[in-house]
Amino acid sequence: MIQTILRKIFGSRNDRLLRQFSRQMRAVNAFEPQMEKLTDAQLRAKTDEFRARIRDRLAQIPEGGDGNAGHVQRLADARRDVLEELLPEAFAVVREASRRTLKMRHFDVQLLGGVALHNGKIAEMRTGEGKTLVATLPAYLNSLAGQGVHIVTVNDYLASRDADWMGKIYGFQSASRLAR
DSSP: OOHHHHHHHHHOOOHHHHHHHHHHHHHHHHHHHHHHHHHHHHHHHHHHHHHHHHHHHTTTTTOOOEEEEEHHHHHHHHHHHHHHHHHHHHHHHHHHHHHTTOOOOOOOHHHHHHHHHTTOOHHHHOSSHHHHHHHHHHHHHHTTTTTOOOOOOOOOHHHHHHHHHHHHHHHHHHHHHOOO
16 A cells, blocks of 8 residues: 555656656757758768767776776766767757658657667567667667667568668768768
């Protein structure tokens, strides 16, 4: 009975997570008008800007006297923190790249799914609700740190189809590096 009362007052764990993720979703939405005004080249340049911001932040991490394990942990913590800071702007970049390449704009519920995936949570969605499009958000964000990202499906047909389909978004963002 106490748990029921507490849940009614504070909400379930899922409710609290959704409230937390909603703040990030609103931050993504706030960047949308700014991203719409960018040229394709300026939008592509955001990838290099984000990578530079990550690189600069990680370069500030001192090696310290606690050995390699301590340094590795500080780097991982700094990487996590800078990705959290970049999330709204990076997601807005992906949303705009998707709109330009696929004529598909991520809905708010898809942004929430992307935030959930970035945070290591399971985002349950029904068929047709855009799981494939959702995956582009955390995949792009986490790839910025240069650690590599894997998107897995057990269906060979869907893996091939989705790699070609969503590849247009990833290709749009990497075109600036290919042109050099």
